[in-house]
Amino acid sequence: MVVETPQATHHDLCIIGSGSANSLIDESLEHLSIAQVERGVGSTGAFGGTCLNVGCIPTKMYAHPATLAASAPDASRLGVDLEFHRAHWGQIRDRIFGRIDQISSGGRDWRHQNENVTLLEGEGRFVDAHTLDVTSANGSTRRITADRFVIATGSRPRRLEVPGADEITVHTSDDIMRRETLPASLIILGGGFISAEFAHIFASFGTRVQIINRSGALLRQHDAEISQRFTEIMGRRLPVHLDEPVVSVARGGEGVIVRTKDAEGVEREHTAEALLNATGRIPNSDGLGLDAAGVTVENGRVVVDEHQRTSQPHIFALGDVSSPFQLKHVANHEAKVVQHNLLHSEEPIAVNHEAVPAAVFGHPQVAAVGLTESAAREEFDDVVTVTQPYGSVAYGWAMEDEDHFCKLVARCDGALLGAHIIGPEASILIQPLVQAMATGLDVRTMATGQYWIHPALTELVENALLALPVDRKEP
Numbered sequence: 001m002v003v004e005t006p007q008a009t010h011h012d013l014c015i016i017g018s019g020s021a022n023s024l025i026d027e028s029l030e031h032l033s034i035a036q037v038e039r040g041v042g043s044t045g046a047f048g049g050t051c052l053n054v055g056c057i058p059t060k061m062y063a064h065p066a067t068l069a070a071s072a073p074d075a076s077r078l079g080v081d082l083e084f085h086r087a088h089w090g091q092i093r094d095r096i097f098g099r100i101d102q103i104s105s106g107g108r109d110w111r112h113q114n115e116n117v118t119l120l121e122g123e124g125r126f127v128d129a130h131t132l133d134v135t136s137a138n139g140s141t142r143r144i145t146a147d148r149f150v151i152a153t154g155s156r157p158r159r160l161e162v163p164g165a166d167e168i169t170v171h172t173s174d175d176i177m178r179r180e181t182l183p184a185s186l187i188i189l190g191g192g193f194i195s196a197e198f199a200h201i202f203a204s205f206g207t208r209v210q211i212i213n214r215s216g217a218l219l220r221q222h223d224a225e226i227s228q229r230f231t232e233i234m235g236r237r238l239p240v241h242l243d244e245p246v247v248s249v250a251r252g253g254e255g256v257i258v259r260t261k262d263a264e265g266v267e268r269e270h271t272a273e274a275l276l277n278a279t280g281r282i283p284n285s286d287g288l289g290l291d292a293a294g295v296t297v298e299n300g301r302v303v304v305d306e307h308q309r310t311s312q313p314h315i316f317a318l319g320d321v322s323s324p325f326q327l328k329h330v331a332n333h334e335a336k337v338v339q340h341n342l343l344h345s346e347e348p349i350a351v352n353h354e355a356v357p358a359a360v361f362g363h364p365q366v367a368a369v370g371l372t373e374s375a376a377r378e379e380f381d382d383v384v385t386v387t388q389p390y391g392s393v394a395y396g397w398a399m400e401d402e403d404h405f406c407k408l409v410a411r412c413d414g415a416l417l418g419a420h421i422i423g424p425e426a427s428i429l430i431q432p433l434v435q436a437m438a439t440g441l442d443v444r445t446m447a448t449g450q451y452w453i454h455p456a457l458t459e460l461v462e463n464a465l466l467a468l469p470v471d472r473k474e475p
């Protein structure tokens with residue numbers, strides 16, 4: 001029920017954010033009066049959050065044509081001459097955002113039509129545990145109160161905090177995809193997911209890309225063998241500067257100059273037309289007035305229990321603002337848990353953060369689930385592993401593959417602890433291994449208890465499972 005007072009409008013539920021929290025609002029919450037607060041994400045201030053507007057979806061819509069463009073050298077190894085002429089950046093960009101922007105604005109219009117939902121377009125900030133001020137772009141503020149809240153404010157790109165950063169254009173994933181032109185050259189700072197995906201996209205389209213990374217390997221959070229192989233392959237494709245922390249940036253050279261200094265004190269200068277900062281994302285917990293609401297924040301993340309409840313039992317949180325995983329499928333799962341717990345507070349369900357997979361849509365792709373070998377060895381003393389090359393199965397012969405592999409980590413009794421794949425279609429090949437971990441299927445039953453289509457690339461997974469030295473007393 002909406003209650004208007006001279007000071008504030010009261011709602012049953014207030015949801016801050018229109019990303020993953022958007023899926024909370026369906027017919028099951030029709031009986032509630034809901035205020036949804038959204039300030040607009042990215043460079044366009046769009047409705048619908050990161051994944052739709054500036055994250056998963058547009059990046060993969062760029063990565064797919066990039067993979068086509070990058071296939072020419074692979075084809076020539078197989079005796080097929082393909083030639084890459086050029087990427088029509090403007091055409092690709094307009095096709096992608098012509099589709100996405102409509103979905104975003106359609107979602108916003110739909111929300112405005114919902115009878116039980118009031119969409120408040122502005123920045124939310126708690127005044128106390130039940131009161132939120134919403135300040136719109138024109139500076140006007142509306143005050144609302146609510147019985148319960150969901151904080152789903154996501155995360156934002158980390159700012160580059162070195163001298164000179166305020167004087168040049170430092171792109172982030174929020175704005176680089178909407179550039180007017182394809183840059184002739186690009187420096188990418190960071191060696192994680194976003195760096196890997198944008199390096200693939202721009203390098204494939206013909207931009208001279210270089211990566212500058214503070215540490216000694218790319219995708220460092222992955223299993224060490226995967227990280228090492230990915231770093232090697234990227235190093236063959238484009239210049240990768242490792243162990244080079246950035247000390248300053250400036251206008252000059254081809255457009256921007258990035259100065260670095262390594263541990264020995266050696267200073268270097270790199271130049272490119274454009275600069276992309278991809279050094280991580282910060283949860284949007286600051287600026288929300290969470291102190292005033294009595295909501296605990298640790299290391300920037302809103303603290304939640306297994307039911308996604310914050311330190312205030314009537315305030316839930318989900319997604320990048322509170323999750324240890326900044327992944328859309330995790331945020332979606334957490335949203336389902338929150339929805340259930342809003343409706344059934346007497347029988348709350350718990351979140352499941354076991355066997356969370358992730359894929360990097362670079363070239364090559366990388367996909368992983370579960371423990372790395374080193375994490376597994378820290379936890380268990382009977383760890384066995386196998387590293388199975390793509391080139392060891394028939395489809396890998398067809399591809400003349402020499403670079404890529406599947407690595408499995410298990411216990412001697414056949415329990416799968418982790419799976420790591422680098423290579424073509426890794427994001428798809430990982431899924432049966434995710435299923436095995438989620439259902440507790442042991443590696444022998446998985447390998448021998450089903451047909452594996454011959455000679456599909458999935459034989460890579462079958463052979464890796466068969467090669468694992470399980471069922472033995474000793475590792």
Ligand SMILES: Cc1cc2nc3c(=O)[nH]c(=O)nc-3n(C[C@H](O)[C@H](O)[C@H](O)COP(=O)(O)OP(=O)(O)OC[C@H]3O[C@@H](n4cnc5c(N)ncnc54)[C@H](O)[C@@H]3O)c2cc1C
Pocket residue numbers: 016017018019020021037038039040041042047048049050051052054055056057059060122123124125152153154155173194284287288318319320321325326327328329330331
């Ligand atoms: C370039 C990129 C590529 C990615 N690719 C993938 C991928 O392939 N697969 C994958 O699983 N994950 C991917 N991710 C991660 C994924 O996008 C996020 O984990 C997910 O979108 C987080 O959802 P969320 O609901 O927590 O936040 P969001 O979707 O960001 O929603 C939060 C919303 O809250 C709004 N907001 C913030 N503060 C306030 C406030 N004070 N008042 C009002 N509104 C506010 C924001 O404007 C935003 O719309 C990618 C991320 C990026 C940046």
Ligand SMILES: NC(=O)c1ccc[n+]([C@@H]2O[C@H](COP(=O)([O-])OP(=O)(O)OC[C@H]3O[C@@H](n4cnc5c(N)ncnc54)[C@H](O)[C@@H]3O)[C@@H](O)[C@H]2O)c1
Pocket residue numbers: 189190191192193194195197213214215219220245246278279280281325326327358359360361
């Ligand atoms: N395919 C996907 O699922 C996908 C794609 C893109 C982003 N994401 C999500 O978004 C998150 C953010 O992506 P990201 O690539 O920005 O972060 P990341 O954590 O994957 O990588 C950040 C990189 O920046 C480096 N770094 C951090 N602080 C630095 C500093 N001060 N100076 C120099 N280097 C620094 C890190 O060492 C690392 O190499 C990812 O962790 C991921 O969860 C997912």
